Amino acid sequence: MDALDRKILAELQRDGRLSVTDLAERVGLSVSPCHRRLRALEQAGAISAYRAHLDAKTLGLTFDAKVFVTMNAADRRTLDTFEQALIDIPHITHAQRLFGDPDYLLHVITRDLPAFQEVYDEQLATLPGVQRLRSTLVMKTIVEDRPLHL
16 A cells, blocks of 8 residues: 555545545546556455444434443353344444453443433343443543544
């Protein structure tokens, strides 16, 4: 990956809806070479998807929580079953396995506190292998979806 590829990626992080013509102009290439580089970046996996970024608060999803999960066992079967179950909970927008304690960090967004309580009680607390859940509320988001530093 060279400097032009990084410029293409940086521009697309700023605006994923750019046409190839506009992208080529911004990075100083003609359309054909820009299109070839773009396809190569997609095929290499550097660009994994194009999507719209939705504003949760505008859509009425105003309750933002982080949930820390400690597992009661660390065997492969327990972790695989737990991780597979996470995929079925649509309110989890981000899930990460961590080193140390706790074992997982979940980002959960819901409409309000009662909706979060329902997700917590009915779904999170019943996940396989969970020993303990701890949650904290997001007071304010300072940095969100920052483009990767290339």
